[in-house]
Amino acid sequence: MNITVARGVKMEEKYQSIFDIVGPVMVGPSSSHTAGAAKLGKKAGQLLKNRPQKIKIDYYESFAKTHVGHGTDLAIVGGILGMDADNPALANSLEIIKAQAISLQINELSEPSPIGHPNTAAITLSDGKNKIFLCGCSIGGGKIEVKQIELDGYNIELPGSLPVILFKCSPRSLVKILEKLSDMGSIVTAQNFCYFAERENLYALNLKEMPVNDLERKIQKYCDNLICL
């Protein structure tokens, strides 16, 4: 008997690096509910750019049931403040925002995740002037996916994988940017956009990996509001 069923099954390569498996080095207790949550928070913080005045977190499914016990609140808020998953100060993040009078609203929602994953958090941040929204999930081992983003009132749906770069530009400038990325050897795995002004779109490009060479300097002149997540 010689059966080789599993061979030839093309797998989904959500995890590519050995350090996705042995790693991250992180503050406990949970890689999905703490480390992954910190990363989701950090991405939301990067979207807003400024320190928020208001934080709202909507939890779904497993996140809704276990966020307190898993330190998820501490981790997301710490991430929003720019902390990484291995920063012991994550444990103090709620005290930090209290001292800075940043308001925090947490909702445990009972409906299923809008993005179909049990570890889902939707984060809304505002600094009084700008507001952002990020909905993502923590898929295990500290790995996250970002599925929805709202920036300046414009919504964009994403396939989930990271890194992702967001920017505003005209379709003509996009061609230039894609050329530059190609020159840098960067592979674009998905491209999404939404219309936001005449001859200008908000684009989101999922990349296979973030180029090491000074991406911002090379493409900044073709676009506005470049954000690298």
Added chain:
Amino acid sequence: MYQSIAEIVQTAQQRGVTIAKLMLEQESTYSGKMAEEIIKQMSEQLTAMSLAVSKGLTGNGVASNPFLTQHQAAKLAKYHQRGKTLSGDIVLTAMENAIATNEVDAAMGVVCAAPTAGSSGTLPGVLFALEKKLNLSRRNEIDFLLCASGFGLIVANHATIAGATGGCQAEVGSASAMAAAAAVEVSGGTPQQSAEAFAFSLSNLLGLVCDPVAGLVEVPCVDRNVVGAVNALAAADMALAGLTNTIPADEVIMAMKDVGERMPRELRETGLGGLAATPTGNQIKFNIFGTEA
């Protein structure tokens, strides 16, 4: 990227190299980094693991904030030192290291997820128990982690390593299977024996539910890493003895995924079923958070 355990084993056999070496090459291709740089990075993960173990075993060890798990690793180590244990030295050392790591994790200390934080005690549990027995060099230990990560990548990409998706079998089950395979390799076993150990180990933990009391990563997570580590040692010995598993490793992963998909959500990291839903589990949740499961 290797797509299956069968492919990894076949390649290692044909080229006469270790699985650790194949993983080093794969990572180098993926990240563009030189082997030395990858080894250095893995060495940092190893350091994080050993720091967590020593933190959990030094003096009285650590206690988590709600004090559900506290000082168990240190207590076990003292019992071990008295020399009258039922199971032997290696097993006791593996148990202590596993508990120490997960107590640090529960106390919001720094650990290295492998593959997750909830299952972070299993790999160091096995690795540091073998360190003395096999006289492992630091480079051998890095190879252990490289080999383990190769198996973990296949599990994570074909099935899941998240308790919320597949239950504890996806976390401690995966960690145990990774550790078993790596233990075989550092003991001088063949790539096929690593795959056998992986298959034994994961098969033995199929169906393991994720039912954390009060939604904390404490009960039963800390002690389940003991099972993960001891099961890995047993599976490695079985494989090294030449025993073979009827269901191939890749298909055991398919089975784990299947079981995870059929598992009710109450048993997938929601804290709503199993141990979490017992009268005592509920009482603990009420005492800590003022709400019942």
